[in-house]
Amino acid sequence: MGISRSQVAAGAYALLLEEPESARRIPIVVGVAEAQSIAVKLENVVTPRPLTHDLLTSVFHAFGIELESVLIDHFADGIFSSTLHLRQDGIETDLDARTSDAVALALRTGAPIYTTAEVLERTSYRRDPEAASGGKPRTLALEDLPVDRLQRRLEHYVEREQYERAAEIQKIIQSKTNSSKGAEESAGNS
16 A cells, blocks of 8 residues: 555565455554655656665566466565565466565565464554545544554654644644543552
C-alpha cells in the first residue's frame, strides 16, 4: 500500500502491505535505504543510476532468472523473514531474503507477494470492515483517534501544506499528551 515514517522505530519507515480479500494489513518496519528503493518504484521515479534492487533485477533478466514469488514466511522477535522463489531454465531455487529486499524485488519484477496464515494472524490488523465492503465508513471524531494516527494525519496535512488542519490536529495531540502526562504524574504521587 505504501511507505510512511515509522511511529515505532526512530529513523525507520513502515511498509504497509494489504491482503485484499480480508482487508488485513501487515505493517513492516524497514530501513531508510530499503524504504527509498520501495518508494522510488511505487512512485515510478527514474533514478540517474540504478539502485541495488534495480541492478539485481537487471542481473535476473540478463541470466534468464525469474522471480516467481515472494513468501513472507516467518516472524520472530519483531523481524519478518522471506523466501524468494526463483526459476532459471526449469530449475527452481528458494533463497532466504530480508522482507524489505524481497518486496523491493517483487515490485520491480511483478512477482506476487504471499504470506502464511500464521504470519498473517500474528502480525496483521483489519481495516474498518464497513469501508472495505463499500458501505458508509465509520467516522470517528479526531479527539477519539489514538496519538499515533493523529501524528500520521498531522504529517499528511503538513506535506500537503494544509497548515490550518495541521494546527488543529497538533492542538489535539498536545491536549492528549498533556492529559496523559498529568494522569501519570497524579498516579505517581498517589
